Amino acid sequence: MSPPQPPRLNRPELICPAGTPAALRAAVDAGADAVYCGLQNATNARNFPGLNFTPDALAQSITYAHERDTKVLLAVNSFATAPGAKLWQDAVDIAASLNADAVIVADIGVAQYVAENHPGLRLHLSVQAGASSPEAIRYYCREFGVSRVVLPRILTVTEISAIHDEIPCEIEAFVFGNIGMMAEGRCSLTNYVTGQSTNMDGVCSPASAVQYVKNADESLAAKLGEFEIDCFAENESAGYPTICKGRYLTPARSGTYYAFEEPVSLNLSSLLPELVGAGVTALKIEGRQRSRSYVRAVVSAYREAIDDIMEGAEADLSVLISLTEGGKQTEGAFKSKKWR
Amino acid sequence: MPASGSVSDERRQSTRPSRFPKLAGLALRPVPLFAVQPVLNRLVRDIASRRPELFERLGPHIHTAFAIDVEELPFVLRLLPDPGNPSLTAHRRAENIPFGASISGPFMTLFAIMDGDGDSDALFFARDVEVGGNTEAAVCLRNALDDLEGSVVDDILEIGGPLYAPLKMMLAYLRKSEARP
Structure with a gap:
């Protein structure tokens, strides 16, 4: 058999x-x-x-x-x-x-x-x-x-x-x-920062609101609207400039950390x-x-x-x-x- | 409690294509800009007339000046993709040229993007390409180039005339070296 x-x-x-x-x-x-x-x-x-x-x-x-x-x-x-x-x-x-x-x-x-x-x-x-x-x-x-x-x-x-x-x-x-780890169709993070909605305007982190700034130490700051949402060291991999994958400072922690998800x-x-x-x-x-x-x-x-x-x-x-x-x-x- | 899951821990992997021949970069160093400029003038006009569709995806950014900084070249290029009066000019780095958006990276990386053979997001993630200034303009230019049937490199290889002969030789060589395992 x-x-x-x-x-x-x-x-x-x-x-x-x-x-x-x-x-x-x-x-x-x-x-x-x-x-x-x-x-x-x-x-x-x-x-x-x-x-x-x-x-x-x-x-x-x-x-x-x-x-x-x-x-x-x-x-x-x-x-x-x-x-x-x-x-x-x-x-x-x-x-x-x-x-x-x-x-x-x-x-x-x-x-x-x-x-x-x-x-x-x-x-x-x-x-x-x-x-x-x-x-x-x-x-x-x-x-x-x-x-x-x-x-x-x-x-x-x-x-x-x-x-x-x-x-x-x-x-x-x-x-x-x-x-991303946000509930799809319900995320308003981009809207909060840029005034444009992923769900209604169809764009997450609109490029018009994104800016990359190279610092003197060769690190690269990613900005969305008026907020800096990440800063990549000279040889560090980068990700999309979305709030859910940003790295943030908080008094409760030493150094930056990914609050939601990493790239x-x-x-x-x-x-x-x-x-x-x-x-x-x-x-x-x-x-x-x-x-x-x-x-x-x-x-x-x-x-x-x-x-x-x-x-x-x-x-x-x-x-x-x-x-x-x-x-x-x-x-x-x-x-x-x-x-x- | 330790985090569980399956995020792999691979080191940063560069997607950068093979290197631009060092000799070519060195050979270009003493070349005066006035010798390069006629080729650039002709190039941008020929591409603009062959590829009117290139401008459609640029939208308002046909009026944005792009600084293209190729690592190995001894000069920076400034592109104004205005269909009515396109221009591509070479400038020494010491010059403080005005631009709306900038794109920089090694020659072979930018060549791969222009040739429809490199993923600019992955190259950006790997830090092989950098974008500055108006990000929307840079994204539009990338999308416009990416939607071409064939590529701008194909166009240059097809255009005739003695002015292009050295450029065509170099592009054919670079494509061959890209294909080499």
Whole structure:
């Protein structure tokens, strides 16, 4: 009698970021199953200067991707604000008219608009919605016909597996890239300092408010608005200029310390089989603000890793360390809630 | 209680590409700026006419002056990416040139970014590239260069004329040395 075989894994989709048409082509060519991107306005949670797609560029990019059997998902995933909700509705209309394969939304008003006006358009629930319980996810599925939920990066693999058993939709989980420990879609730190909101203006630490100042001792101070949020010694790795990854002084401690999280990137290469076994349908790479070179490197590496895992081999993605924030990587809450 | 988790403790890893040939830097040192300037004038005009899309992602920063400080070069470049009147000029470091944003780093690192082959965020994390002044302008320039089909280096290699011959030779050599394992 042959020994029992491990359960066969379903091949997950690889979902890849693109901040520009060139990055989208790089993702498609490197083996993405789907690419997500956004328009050049506040409807998208990566509304950074010089980034993103015009409707014309999106149309050309969708054609490029579809000709190569790759899907394109449009992120309309910031929160609509009165009286400007039409901007979000227009973004959804553009996605529908260009045959985007899905829209990724966070706002219930936008979700309702999709459900009522474009019932044939596939709806994904953005990580920005912060839906982390079966009850919340089932609500979105029931009310708006959500087909897939992108889970917040605060759940362990065991919790993801339990959620999977109780919801009627697919699960998408981040596997690589930026990670913060703030509740997604609820963070107001940037708003507090700069007056611009991640969730409503679509930009965390707007570049217009960021300044780097080199000191006489060759250290580099990172400033956001009127606050210095970190200072890197001459040969020390740097991170993104976000408040959640800043280092601060407090009378209660000697020296500076990371109050929330240190500069580090998520890399779940060693958890991929467990994630897929837990019922995750789609593995997502973060980084729409990154270059096409990053997209090409990370997508190629994850494409190979997924193919290896499906063959029963181990995946080794240690090569990606050079692309991580601060030169460090973590499995974050996916492995343990106490990763800090 | 000690913190648990899985943050790896790898040392800072530079993503810096291979080094710029020392001889080339030394050879450029005695070159007077007036000899370099005609090549730069022609270069910026040719790129601007071949790549009008470059300016779209710059938005208001077509009026921002960028100081580009290449470690090995004996001069600093000042780029004004105004589509109506683009300019690229060379200045000695002692000159106090006015600029809105600055980008500095080793030649091969900046070359890799310009050639669509280097991730500027990772290079920034590793401290191989530094940004000063208006960060938004620097981010826009990076995004504009990154969205080009091919790269500015491709353009230079395609443009004809004797003025470019030495530059083309050098770029072809650098690309070859980048590809070498």
